[in-house]
Amino acid sequence: DAPTPRRRKRWPWVIAIVLVVLAVLVVAAEFIARAVLPGVVRSIVIEQLDLPADQQLDVQADGILLPQLIGGRLDDLHLSTDSVTLEGITGAVDVTAQGVPLRGGDLDGAAGTIRVDESQFTELLSGTELPVDTVAFEAPDATVSGSVSVLGVAIPISLTVTPGVAEGDLELTPVGLSVGGLEIDAEQVGSSLGALGADLTQTQRVCIADRLPAGLTLTDLQIDGSVAVIDVDVDGAIVTDERLQQPGVCPQK
Numbered sequence: 001d002a003p004t005p006r007r008r009k010r011w012p013w014v015i016a017i018v019l020v021v022l023a024v025l026v027v028a029a030e031f032i033a034r035a036v037l038p039g040v041v042r043s044i045v046i047e048q049l050d051l052p053a054d055q056q057l058d059v060q061a062d063g064i065l066l067p068q069l070i071g072g073r074l075d076d077l078h079l080s081t082d083s084v085t086l087e088g089i090t091g092a093v094d095v096t097a098q099g100v101p102l103r104g105g106d107l108d109g110a111a112g113t114i115r116v117d118e119s120q121f122t123e124l125l126s127g128t129e130l131p132v133d134t135v136a137f138e139a140p141d142a143t144v145s146g147s148v149s150v151l152g153v154a155i156p157i158s159l160t161v162t163p164g165v166a167e168g169d170l171e172l173t174p175v176g177l178s179v180g181g182l183e184i185d186a187e188q189v190g191s192s193l194g195a196l197g198a199d200l201t202q203t204q205r206v207c208i209a210d211r212l213p214a215g216l217t218l219t220d221l222q223i224d225g226s227v228a229v230i231d232v233d234v235d236g237a238i239v240t241d242e243r244l245q246q247p248g249v250c251p252q253k
Contacts, residue, residue, distance in 0.1 A: 033065040045079065048245055049086075049213070057081045074100040079112075087211045087247050089123060091116035092227075095234065110234035111219075115227045124170070128206050131157050139223040141175060155180055159200055163228065165218045170206040177201065207250035215244030 038059035046055050061068070062076040080094040092115040099108025116124070121142065122135040131146030141162050147154045160176035177184060177200060208218070215238030220231040238244040 029066055033069055034061070037061060037065065041077065041079075048239070051084065055081065055084065057084075069102065072102045074102065086213070089116065089120055089211050091120055091230075097234070099236075101239075104240070106240055107234070107236035107238070109236050110238075112232055112234065114230040114232060115224075116230070117227055121228050124208050124211065125206060128204065130159065130172075130200075130204065137223045137226060137228065139225065142172075142223055142228070143176075144172075157200070161204070163221045163223060165221050165231075166205060168207075168209065168217050170208060170218070170221065172204040172206065174201055174203065209248030210250045212248060213238065213245050214248040215241070216248075 060078045095112030097110035133146040161172040215235040
């Protein structure tokens with residue numbers, strides 16, 4: 001009799017096909033997650049910060065999303081916008097959050113930058129005692145220009161300062177001063193403008209906590225070309241504590 005032909009085992013091929021299908025499903029799920037997640041995050045941020053519905057906001061998550069979604073926590077989440085207005089101040093914002101919970105809870109931490117131009121920096125200083133009409137940047141300094149009244153006469157003043165941050169406040173360290181277009185030293189200022197002159201030559205502290213959510217703390221400020229770059233630290237509880245989402249408070253003078 002002729003030998004009976006042996007049947008080939010098909011199970012390795014079946015397993016291979018199943019693995020390929022699973023791989024395709026995982027890739028598809030990853031694409032879906034990346035397509036859906038930014039819109040969900042954007043809606044939550046806009047609602048919590050009471051931003052306009054059409055606010056431009058880019059959202060990007062790092063790493064492979066599926067394991068993070070299954071685990072209920074995103075490793076890193078980047079939020080950025082070219083222009084957003086908070087408490088009357090408009091600037092570009094870029095924030096990176098770590099350990100973002102998907103089922104409620106605080107962030108592990110977050111930090112970012114706020115970039116404002118000369119006109120918006122002028123607005124930040126509008127509540128100070130400095131004579132501020134305009135501000136011009138020339139890294140690393142900023143020149144504040146305005147006028148003061150002496151015996152009923154308006155005298156133009158330009159004060160050049162190096163901006164920085166101290167204990168969460170803006171800090172302006174004077175490095176140059178001109179009165180009526182003439183460069184003068186600190187002693188001349190004191191003798192010609194009295195108490196006002198003495199104030200102008202002292203380092204100024206400016207609180208802008210009332211212009212930002214209470215959960216943001218200033219950590220640094222640098223002049224970079226035509227913008228002021230303000231570094232901020234974000235309290236991880238800002239996503240759960242409504243008080244941190246509201247404007248902060250400056251001490252009464």
